[in-house]
Amino acid sequence: MLKIHKDIKNRYGVTKINKDLKAKRITISIKETQRLMNKLGIKSITIKKYRSPSSKKENRRAYY
Numbered sequence: 001m002l003k004i005h006k007d008i009k010n011r012y013g014v015t016k017i018n019k020d021l022k023a024k025r026i027t028i029s030i031k032e033t034q035r036l037m038n039k040l041g042i043k044s045i046t047i048k049k050y051r052s053p054s055s056k057k058e059n060r061r062a063y064y
Contacts, residue, residue, distance in 0.1 A: 001036060004020050011044060013044035014030055014034050015030065017033060
């Protein structure tokens with residue numbers, strides 16, 4: 001699991017790591033994959049989607 005995570009430069013999350021393990025014929029549930037990732041201290045890199053300031057609720061103008 002650590003090798004898969006390092007090979008993909010820490011980008012893979014639980015579902016993708018689980019798919020890679022299944023491709024290598026290692027059958028494990030997603031919950032077990034989550035537990036092992038937490039135990040090993042593996043976290044995926046997440047990038048938030050860009051939201052322009054005008055789309056936020058505070059900045060919207062009400063046109064009545």
